[in-house]
Amino acid sequence: xxxxSRQGCLxxxxxxxxxxxxxxxxxxxxxxxxxAWRDCLNQKAEWYGSAEAVRIADNLLLxxxxxxxxxxxxxxxxxxxAAEKADATDQxxxxxATIDNGATYTQMIYLARVFNATRQERFKEAFIKGLDYxxxxxxxxxxxxxxxxxxxxxxxxxxxxxxxxxxxMSLLREIARKQSxxxxxxxxxRSRSEQAVSKGIECILKSQIIxxxxxxxxxAQHDEVTLAPADARAYEKISLSGGETVGIIRFLxxxxxxxxxxxxxxxxxxxxxxxxxxxxxKVVEKQDxxxxxxxxxxxxxxxxxxxxxxxxxxxxxxxxxxxxxxxVIKYSLAEIEHERRTGYRWYVNSPAKLLIQDYxxxxxxxxxxxxxxxxxxxxxxxxAYYLFTSFRGNGQDGLHFAMSRDGYxxxxxxxxxxxxxxxxxxxxxxxxxxxxxxxxxxxxxxWTTGWYDQTIGYSSSKDLIHWxxxxxxxxxxxxxxxxxxxxxxxxxDEAKKQWLIFWATTIPGKFPETDNTGNNALNxxxxxxxxxxxxxFSAAKLFFDPGFNVIDATLIKAGQKHYLIFKDERQxxxxxxxxxxxxxxxxxxxxxxxxxxxxxxxEGPTAIKIGDEWLVYFDEYRDHHYGAVKSKDLKQxxxxxGEMIFPKDHRHGSVLKITKALAEGLSR
Numbered sequence: 001x002x003x004x005s006r007q008g009c010l011x012x013x014x015x016x017x018x019x020x021x022x023x024x025x026x027x028x029x030x031x032x033x034x035x036a037w038r039d040c041l042n043q044k045a046e047w048y049g050s051a052e053a054v055r056i057a058d059n060l061l062l063x064x065x066x067x068x069x070x071x072x073x074x075x076x077x078x079x080x081x082a083a084e085k086a087d088a089t090d091q092x093x094x095x096x097a098t099i100d101n102g103a104t105y106t107q108m109i110y111l112a113r114v115f116n117a118t119r120q121e122r123f124k125e126a127f128i129k130g131l132d133y134x135x136x137x138x139x140x141x142x143x144x145x146x147x148x149x150x151x152x153x154x155x156x157x158x159x160x161x162x163x164x165x166x167x168x169m170s171l172l173r174e175i176a177r178k179q180s181x182x183x184x185x186x187x188x189x190r191s192r193s194e195q196a197v198s199k200g201i202e203c204i205l206k207s208q209i210i211x212x213x214x215x216x217x218x219x220a221q222h223d224e225v226t227l228a229p230a231d232a233r234a235y236e237k238i239s240l241s242g243g244e245t246v247g248i249i250r251f252l253x254x255x256x257x258x259x260x261x262x263x264x265x266x267x268x269x270x271x272x273x274x275x276x277x278x279x280x281x282k283v284v285e286k287q288d289x290x291x292x293x294x295x296x297x298x299x300x301x302x303x304x305x306x307x308x309x310x311x312x313x314x315x316x317x318x319x320x321x322x323x324x325x326x327x328v329i330k331y332s333l334a335e336i337e338h339e340r341r342t343g344y345r346w347y348v349n350s351p352a353k354l355l356i357q358d359y360x361x362x363x364x365x366x367x368x369x370x371x372x373x374x375x376x377x378x379x380x381x382x383x384a385y386y387l388f389t390s391f392r393g394n395g396q397d398g399l400h401f402a403m404s405r406d407g408y409x410x411x412x413x414x415x416x417x418x419x420x421x422x423x424x425x426x427x428x429x430x431x432x433x434x435x436x437x438x439x440x441x442x443x444x445x446x447w448t449t450g451w452y453d454q455t456i457g458y459s460s461s462k463d464l465i466h467w468x469x470x471x472x473x474x475x476x477x478x479x480x481x482x483x484x485x486x487x488x489x490x491x492x493d494e495a496k497k498q499w500l501i502f503w504a505t506t507i508p509g510k511f512p513e514t515d516n517t518g519n520n521a522l523n524x525x526x527x528x529x530x531x532x533x534x535x536x537f538s539a540a541k542l543f544f545d546p547g548f549n550v551i552d553a554t555l556i557k558a559g560q561k562h563y564l565i566f567k568d569e570r571q572x573x574x575x576x577x578x579x580x581x582x583x584x585x586x587x588x589x590x591x592x593x594x595x596x597x598x599x600x601x602x603e604g605p606t607a608i609k610i611g612d613e614w615l616v617y618f619d620e621y622r623d624h625h626y627g628a629v630k631s632k633d634l635k636q637x638x639x640x641x642g643e644m645i646f647p648k649d650h651r652h653g654s655v656l657k658i659t660k661a662l663a664e665g666l667s668r
Contacts, residue, residue: 105171387657399421566578
């Protein structure tokens with residue numbers, strides 16, 4: 001009996017050992033197969049349907065902020081305790097969602113993979129919420145801030161740092177292209193993603209830093225309004241980035257059939273990377289027990305070393321710059337404090353593969369096929385200078401100019417001083433200046449001389465600096481009750497070899513059926529005269545009557561047709577928007593009045609064709625800034641106001657293309 005008991009006890013002990021070993025083995029297997037978040041996007045396709053993948057995906061749902069994004073620098077794959085899960089839930093409304101350090105777009109990529117493997121709807125819903133966050137976070141000019149909606153300090157800057165914006169755009173482009181991983185995204189969001197990528201590319205192109213007339217690289221972050229390079233942390237100064245520029249170039253190189261602007265951006269950045277390459281040095285870690293962590297990081301001479309690039313270069317000199325927490329720029333790594341010297345990556349080698357392998361392959365693929373069309377387009381719009389006339393205040397100061405190379409980013413000329421002061425008309429104002437170059441090269445300009453004048457101003461110039469004697473043209477003197485002559489415009493009619501001058505006037509009682517639809521009893525229609533020499537003029541006639549109050553007309557020719565763009569001035573009910581009408585000849589009749597193609601409360605349209613797109617600019621006068629729309633066919637319009645940069649106080653004027661010589665003469 002005792003022997004049997006001992007045998008039973010021994011069997012029990014053995015069983016306990018076996019169970020313990022099995023449990024230990026199971027624990028070891030679980031620990032060894034658990035994946036860190038940094039590796040979660042590097043797994044085989046079948047893994048994303050596993051219990052472990054689902055567990056991590058559920059973690060992402062816990063960590064996702066209420067606005068849809070995620071915070072950075074969190075181990076998303078850790079095994080969470082009940083307390084940690086509760087804490088994550090409590091943190092839902094924290095204002096720390098970001099795209100920095102791979103946050104948000106990497107979580108979305110992961111969720112898409114798990115959803116496709118498991119078809120569990122909660123992962124799709126979280127992905128869509130993240131997508132809505134990214135689309136909402138984008139600025140109107142196409143950039144993304146580092147944090148959203150936490151738009152404070154450098155968090156609000158457009159961030160290329162650590163490929164943040166490039167990472168977001170890469171994901172959105174895969175969504176837009178309906179890549180297999182994202183076919184579950186609805187068409188509306190896919191379309192918005194495509195638009196977001198297009199705006200982002202435009203932002204990248206406009207942000208490229210120009211030094212001495214040449215395109216170079218990008219800063220790690222750019223101002224969210226001006227797109228100028230911007231500071232971040234104390235040791236991250238305004239500079240040309242040898243690191244972030246590489247990610248931007250790689251993204252641009254993935255664009256199918258790149259435009260000449262994209263090609264120029266890539267090629268000029270490549271040239272810059274070649275110019276700033278550092279040879280004959282390498283960075284080594286040197287043991288030093290007297291220092292924290294027992295080591296230092298130093299630059300040593302080595303003629304056999306692979307090339308390096310500095311993380312930051314001084315704009316204008318291309319000298320590598322380094323900075324400690326004191327914010328003082330130094331020109332060698334050894335000059336900054338040990339903590340920053342060893343705690344930040346001041347040199348990179350990422351441009352090497354780009355220059356040696358990837359760029360040559362891209363060049364081979366695209367350069368030959370695009371060479372002809374790029375040359376043609378470069379000689380037209382890429383080399384153009386665009387000039388915008390304007391006035392300030394009430395117009396008493398006279399003519400002001402703004403200039404642009406792309407039609408989007410405008411800067412004042414001559415410190416915003418007047419190029420021509422008004423001396424004619426009762427009001428002696430110069431409002432709404434319209435400037436057009438004639439076939440002989442002479443520039444002709446007309447303007448509003450006063451609020452209640454019956455005249456319009458006229459002057460001409462060969463160089464836009466020296467002007468002819470100003471004249472007050474009495475275009476409405478034959479109508480003694482005419483209240484005004486506003487916003488005159490010029491158009492050269494090639495078919496008849498003559499100029500049209502047209503403007504808006506109210507003649508009381510002329511159109512009684514619409515007398516109560518405007519402000520201050522004004523009820524405008526468009527009138528015109530013709531001239532061949534600006535000395536003799538035809539009698540004034542009615543030019544355009546759409547059956548309602550109308551002002552601020554401008555005229556363009558597209559193909560064989562003429563398009564009159566004008567402001568619907570009706571106040572009751574409020575319209576105050578832009579429409580257009582069409583005619584076969586310059587003098588009309590103008591018919592087929594379109595629906596409004598802008599928001600309400602805009603005026604002063606002026607139009608120009610850049611590339612294959614018509615841009616129509618307008619004065620958002622109640623909000624005190626300028627806006628624009630664009631179209632390829634003058635039927636479908638896209639508002640691009642958020643992409644425009646105009647000088648402060650820019651007012652109703654006209655736009656035209658001028659030569660480089662004239663542009664340089666004006667930039668006195």
